[in-house]
Structure formats: structure tokens, C-alpha cells
Amino acid sequence: MKTYRSTHLIKPEDLNHHQNLYAGRGIEWMVEAAFVAAALTHGDSSGLLYRNTHQFSFNKSVEPGEIVSYYSTVVRAGRTSLTVRAALIAEQSGELRAEGYVTFVTVKSHTHELVAHGLELDEAVSQEEQAWRDKAERFFTG
Amino acid sequence: MKTYRSTHLIKPEDLNHHQNLYAGRGIEWMVEAAFVAAALTHGDSSGLLYRNTHQFSFNKSVEPGEIVSYYSTVVRAGRTSLTVRAALIAEQSGELRAEGYVTFVTVKSHTHELVAHGLELDEAVSQEEQAWRDKAERFFTG
Amino acid sequence: MKTYRSTHLIKPEDLNHHQNLYAGRGIEWMVEAAFVAAALTHGDSSGLLYRNTHQFSFNKSVEPGEIVSYYSTVVRAGRTSLTVRAALIAEQSGELRAEGYVTFVTVKSHTHELVAHGLELDEAVSQEEQAWRDKAERFFTG
């Protein structure tokens, strides 16, 4: 599936008291990046509601002045849900700093009644993409 | 374990384009509320780092003008980690609107080297608290 | 009367150029905490309008990384007004850092016409609570 990218410069307003990226800000941006990927894949931003974050894990802190991007890809399509995997990458080093999985549901835009989206995943283009899909599946099958 | 409470009035700056609480804002607040519970239980806010959100699921939307609280409780104590369960409750109706689980690790404040915190959970005071602990455990044992 | 609590972690975005909690942010949070106490005591957040802050005094500065709570209690009930006392407490030391008094008026939610709220204060549970009530009274009697 297509990967979307959302880039941020880390400024003092984004920091915690350790002077690196505040997790609350990082997760807010991740949810927005995941929404964008789901909405652009789905084609309709008004018929999509947030349902759940399954993971947002930090591997390594992000420093002020760094430029980071969230790379977001739909990795699971249920009948009325879409799950997105988002990776937080530091642009200058290429390092993975954080990783998340978020699920949205597709609804009628006024009543918010669940509605099938009809989307199917295409073929995974890499073992990595397949691994993300397998991981997403496990959040649902437990 | 002691439950901490963090309260917010929902204002226009907190909304999404459906005119209810934006999930990105809701999850940012949840991370902060969970941090507060972990830090006050641990006794040291400088020796605590965010590691992972295992869940942040919305059950029902939150409207502008509503007053909501995050009720946060430590529900798992690993050797160098603390997991917090946070419930987002609408104060006037008492309804549960969202629920989350977040893990922090305990570190030396300057080097960020992992360090055992020595905390143990007390006895659960209710079946509900035990259920939260069991659920948190399953995020670690898969 | 019941005391409500609203907790914040102090982050860089909350600071002034002395690198401690900016008074403008501290007073914004105090007004929100006082509103929450008035609305939950009154039972209706849409029929309450801000009228006046009588005091918001800082005793000692608040540092980044500190966790602080506003403890807010209704301390005066006029015919169409409610006055709240809010204390800003540093959670780890227990110190009082700031103290404020705010008055709201009760109105019909669409016309904003003043309307009697019918609330009466219960008996003060401590000399401290009585002292807050006496202080609030003096803002009105001069």
C-alpha cells in the first residue's frame, strides 16, 4: 500500500523536561499521521473515526533541532476498519526512533454508523511490509 | 494502588473536524496523566522514561463543554518498568469514554541507564483493579 | 464542599524566560480548575459564566519537571454566583505554590440571563475551609 510522510522540526515547544521530544507530542503527531494515511487510502476523511492505538513505542529519544518524519502505511483492512503502521524516522540519520499501530473505523459521515469500506490490501511489496501486516493481525487475534 | 486524577474542560482548540474531542489531543493527555501516576507512585519524575502505549481505545466521543477526567493507576510493576491504566471518564454522566495502558521505564536520571525501582504492587482492592492487572500482564506475555 | 483536583506536568512550553512556570499559564490553568469545581458542584457546565478573579498570588516558583495540582473548592454561594478557592500544590513536596479565588455566575444557557442556582454551602469540614470562606466573603463586602 502507499506510504504517506509527515515531517516535523523539533522545537522547544515539543520537548519534555529532559529536553527531548515529549512522548505526548510524539503520539499526537503519530495519530495525525496515521489518520492521514487511512483517509488518503480510503479517499474520504469525513467517514473515518479513531478507534484504538495498539502500540506507540519509543526506541530512542529525539533531540531539539532534529527533523523527523512519520512514514504511515495501511497494513490491515477489516470489513469496517483500517489499521495503519507508522514509523518515526530521524531524517538525517535514517534511524527508527518510534513505531506505532492505529486502527480507524469507517462510518457514514452523519450518523457514524459503521459501514464496510470495500478496500482490500494489495500485495505486500517487501518482507518488511508483510511483517507489519502480520504484526497488525496479531493485535486482533490476540 | 493509588489512583490519580487529571481533569480537563473540552474547548474548541481540542476538537477534530467532527467537532468532538480530537483523538490526538485525548491520547496526549492520557500519556501525561499516566506519567503523573507513574511518577507520583515512583516518587521521582526525573528517573522515568516513556516506553510504550499498549492501548488507547475510544468507546464514545466527547463533546465540547464536557468535563472529563483521566483516572490513572499503576497496574503492573516489572523490575525496571511501571505500567499504568488510565480511564477517561465524563464527569457529569460517569461514562467511560476511553481507556489506555502505558508503560514507563525507570532509569538513572543523567545516564538513562535502566535501574530497578524496587516497587511492588499492593493487594488489589477490587475485582476491577485485578482485571486491569491481568490485562496489563497480557501485553507482556502476549 | 467537595474538592476537585486537576494535575499538570510542567513542560518547556509552560515556562517563562526565567525557566519556571509562566504566570500566564498558571493563571489560565487556575481559571479552568475553578470552572471545573464550580460546574461539577453546580451540575451544569453550560449555565456558568466567568465573572472575576479576586486573587491569584504566587508564593514560590514552579520548576520544569514538577508535577502540580490545583485543588479547587466552592467557598461562597451568592444567589446567582459561586466563588471557588484554588490552591496550586507541588505534588512531591506538598508545598503551596499559589492560591486563587474566582467567581462565576449562573445563567440560563441560551439567553445568559442571571438565574438563582439554589445551592447552599454545607458545613465547613475544617477551620481551613472556614478561613477560605471568610476570605471569599471579604472580596464581596470589601
Add this chain to the structure above:
Amino acid sequence: MKTYRSTHLIKPEDLNHHQNLYAGRGIEWMVEAAFVAAALTHGDSSGLLYRNTHQFSFNKSVEPGEIVSYYSTVVRAGRTSLTVRAALIAEQSGELRAEGYVTFVTVKSHTHELVAHGLELDEAVSQEEQAWRDKAERFFTG
């Protein structure tokens, strides 16, 4: 004394759930405007600490799209304190919407030890300015 002016356009991010200017935002701006007046009158922004808000009363609500200014004037000079009166005026109608009084103390910039500022008020240029001074005085003499 010289009056300073600080102007804002009211945008959706500044509103409460009644869709007019949120009091928390209005009072944050008032504290900043009062600080500016005190610092520019005193000549040193690093030697000035917030001490207390004596009043911030709203007379009439402010609507989105309105342009408002805070007009701030030093109205009392204690030995180590300066009190500022700030008026919130709607620019297009000229109406007074809110009014506040804030006191700052003058300190040594590193130790925060109180230090006399040596400022004296000039002669009031109007009965109005004298009335503000008299009012400020009453916050101190009770």
C-alpha cells in the same frame, strides 16, 4: 504614566464552549500585557517577577473575529512592587469588556532577592487615571 497596548484577533483557538473568548485565554493575555507595561516602565524585564492578580473581571463577552486590545498602565509603585491596571477594549466599538489589576515585584535577576526599584508615579493626567490609582491602593490597604 505611559499606557502600553497589546492587540489580538479572536480566533477559534481562543474560544470556550459558548463560542466566545475563553476567560483563561483572556486572563493569560492580560498577565502578559501587564508584564509588558511593568517591564517597559521599569526598564528591565529580567528583574521583574509576577506576584498577584487582584482582579480580572469580565463585563461583556468577546466574539470570534473581534479585534481587542489590552491597554496597560502602571498605577501604583510600592518600594519593591509595581501594580498595573489593564483594560480590555474591543477596538471597533470602543467598549470596555474586561478590567484587571496585577502586581509584580522587582528583584535582582539571579538571586530573586527583592530590590527597591526607585520609580515614582508621575502626576495623574486624568481623573480616570487617579481613580485607577485609588483603586489599586485599596487592594493593599484592604
Add this chain to the structure above:
Amino acid sequence: MKTYRSTHLIKPEDLNHHQNLYAGRGIEWMVEAAFVAAALTHGDSSGLLYRNTHQFSFNKSVEPGEIVSYYSTVVRAGRTSLTVRAALIAEQSGELRAEGYVTFVTVKSHTHELVAHGLELDEAVSQEEQAWRDKAERFFTG
């Protein structure tokens, strides 16, 4: 034409990773200050739409704790447009730190159809004001 003034205290939330005023914040404030000048000169904030920034150049950085004002003046009146010059001045030193030119168009408030505003510039009160007008003119005649 009348000059309007909008003042800000530089706080940590306004900084870039070099710890001085972030250009993105500085230019956002400039656009707001220019809008205020255009709207108050025009007399109607609902019939004015942003069209273009022709310049926003920084000469020298702004430090935390500094107090700065935007001084904004209408310097060009097309048939359906108003161009504003805004200067960012550090209040304590009087230095010019940045300078900008912004054009707004006048419209019917509901349809956003262009409408002649009927305003004409008065006589320039100084060579400086004339120089701003000449400069603005060159953005249009290119």
C-alpha cells in the same frame, strides 16, 4: 495612515532550536498584526481576506525575555486591496529586527466576492512613510 501596535513577550514556546525567536512564530504574529492594521483602517474585519506576503525579512535574531512590538501601517490602497507594512521592533533597544509587507483584499463577507473599499491613502507624514509606500508599489509593478 495610522500605525497600530501589537506587543509580545518572547517565551520558550516561541523559540527555535537556536533558542531565539522561531521565524514561523514571528511571521504568524506579523500576519496577525498586519490584519489588525488593515481591519481597523478598513473598519470591517469580516470583509477582509489574506492574499499575499511579499516580504518578511529578519535582520537580527530576537532573544527569550525580550519584548517586541509589530508596528503596522497601511501603505498601499488598490481598488480592492490594502497592503500593510509591519516592522518588528525590540522595545528596549528600539532596534528594527524584522520587516514585512502583506496584502489583503476586500470582499463581501458572505460571498467573498471582491468589492471596492473606497479607501484612499492620506498624505504621507514622513519620508520614511513615503519610502514604505514606494516599496509596496514596486511589489505590484514588479
Add this chain to the structure above:
Amino acid sequence: MKTYRSTHLIKPEDLNHHQNLYAGRGIEWMVEAAFVAAALTHGDSSGLLYRNTHQFSFNKSVEPGEIVSYYSTVVRAGRTSLTVRAALIAEQSGELRAEGYVTFVTVKSHTHELVAHGLELDEAVSQEEQAWRDKAERFFTG
């Protein structure tokens, strides 16, 4: 040259009083997107200072709920400067909503002394890219 992309969901906190994207927010994001393109092209975010915005013109308003991206490309390389062209595109319609040109200078990171960056533009890959370069050139040659 490589084009960088930065994506945003339009939320109520980003709106003006006409309920569409506030120009001040749009231009703040444009400056950040342009900085990201310049820094990633240059390879060093600490040696780059904002100098000037030559244009940020809105063609058509942006509505809440829309997803927009800034597409940013270095289009001019002076000896110690880089100029970026940024286009604001609505993702679902593909429409160009706004366009900007911003110049940064390259400096030694501690002294902020101008330093040659040694970058040269590659061959333009399209007539469109060449047109952006020609336009940028005209901001310098008048």
C-alpha cells in the same frame, strides 16, 4: 532537486473567524516545510538561518477536515543562501491552494557567520521546476 512533503489535517485550532485555514498558521507551516527542505538538501539543520519570505500567496481557502501537504523544493542556490519554493496542495482534490518562496542563509553554527555551502542545483527535471527557478531568480535581481 528533491521535493520534500509535509502533511497536515486541518483542525478547528487552525482556523480563522471565517472557519477556514488561518493564513498565520498556513504561513508558519510553510516556513517550517521550507526549512525542512533546505536543511535536508543542505545536510545540516544547525547551520541554517531564516532570512526572508518573498511570497506566500493564497489562491483558494482551505476547509476544516481537509488534508493538505506542503511540497518543498530548493530552487535557487546563492553562495551562502538557499531559496525554497513550497506549494500547498489539497491532497484529495490535488488543487494548488497557496504558494511560497523562502530564503535561508548558511552559517557557522556557533558564530552565525555566513559560510559558503558549496551546493549547486542539478538540472531541472521539468519546465515547471525551471519556472520556479526563474521566478526565484527574479526576487534577487528585482
